Amino acid sequence: MPRFWDFSLPTQIQFGRGGLRRIGQFAADLGSSAFLVGYQDQTGLEDAYAKAEKLLEKAGVKSTTLYTIPPDPAAELVEQGTELARQAGAELVVGLGGGSVIDVAKGIAALTRLGGTLWDHTGANPQSKPILDSLPVIAVPTTAGTGSEVSNVAVFTHQRGGSVEGVPIKDAIFGPGLCAKLALVDPDLTAGCPPALTAACGADALGHAIESCLSRRATPIASALACRAVQLILDNLPAAVADPADPEPREPLALAAAMAGAAFSAAGVVVPHAVAQALGAVLHLPHGLSVAHATRAGLAFNRSACTTQYAELARACRLSGDDEETLADRFVETVNDLLDRCNLPRTLSVPADVPDDLLEKLVRNAYDCAPVPITLNPRKVNEEDLHELFNELL
Secondary structure (H helix, E strand, O other): OOOOOOOOOOOEEEEOOOHHHHHHHHHHOOOOEEEEEEEOOOOOOHHHHHHHHHHHHHOOOEEEEEEEEOOOOEHHHHHHHHHHHHHOOOOEEEEEEOHHHHHHHHHHHHHHHHOOOHHHHEOOOOOOOOOOOOOOEEEEEOOOOOOOOOOOEEEEEEOOOOOOOOOOEEEEEEOHHHOOOEEEEOHHHHOOOOHHHHHHHHHHHHHHHHHHHHOOOOOHHHHHHHHHHHHHHHHHHHHHHHOOOOOOOHHHHHHHHHHHHHHHHHHOOOHHHHHHHHHHHHHOOOHHHHHHHHHHHHHHHHHHHOHHHHHHHHHHOOOOOOOHHHHHHHHHHHHHHHHHHOOOOOOOOOOOOOOOOHHHHHHHHHHHHOHHHHHHOOOOOOHHHHHHHHHHHO
């Protein structure tokens, strides 16, 4: 734990099933013109989008929609959306969707207020500046994964800035201005989420929570939130994957995602997220699946340096053991078992036409995408270590 630390959660959280019905009144308190950001593929969420538009209108809030967001959004999409938000005279931005949608909403809100481009604020840019201000954002998550509704970061794919020719980078903008004004967390919006997506999102939240406990920047409050999030995910993710229609596990999973988001905003993430970002950028693997693979490898890699943290996590999850070494091993086994039960694969399928220098590209991209998580890792990480981690995954 650092000698001095701080913790801030500037986002107001309104949590509860059926909470979407209050979106109009919350939006009206922030402005009279909303820019509503949503998925390009709205399958299963059609009613939610229609309801949000109707409630905004009923509250006297004019809404302009941008329903074009895919997974892993490109930086250019945010800049195009910013121009549309300015033309619409948007006074607030609403993100209704998973992490990709909420990240785009936060990016548009920031650039609408500050001008410039995302690259001005991206970590890979040596002259990057933190986001200090933005239009107010209402974040309404429809998955229980990224915790973007309460985090101070947003991640986008950039075609420039990497050290590997022709390989994009996935990197974050960051700063207190990226914290949503309001997180409207309605667990009912995640009900019916397909099993594979539920599992991948749960793996992402689990990675955030575990890594915030291991970070060199871990704090007591962040770790307390993270430990509780891990326990909630272990207890509820298998049931949500097994029966998408069951509403009961959705509430604790939505809570866990928000708690993990708040935890990693304060403490940061570590080397598994650097590995996951590179898998996404180089092999185009979905982020949650990348995190699941990286979590398995990261737990093994950090085992020797994290006995105390693993044992603390084991106790939070009500695991038993005679000593800290046993508890730490139990925790690793339990996480791997959870990922197995949720049908998240242990091995990575690699296309047959990958380049001979794939390992080198992955290592270099990890440094491009996520140098800070590498430095925050509890065990020192060098290029040889990253080679071994990627080689094990492949």
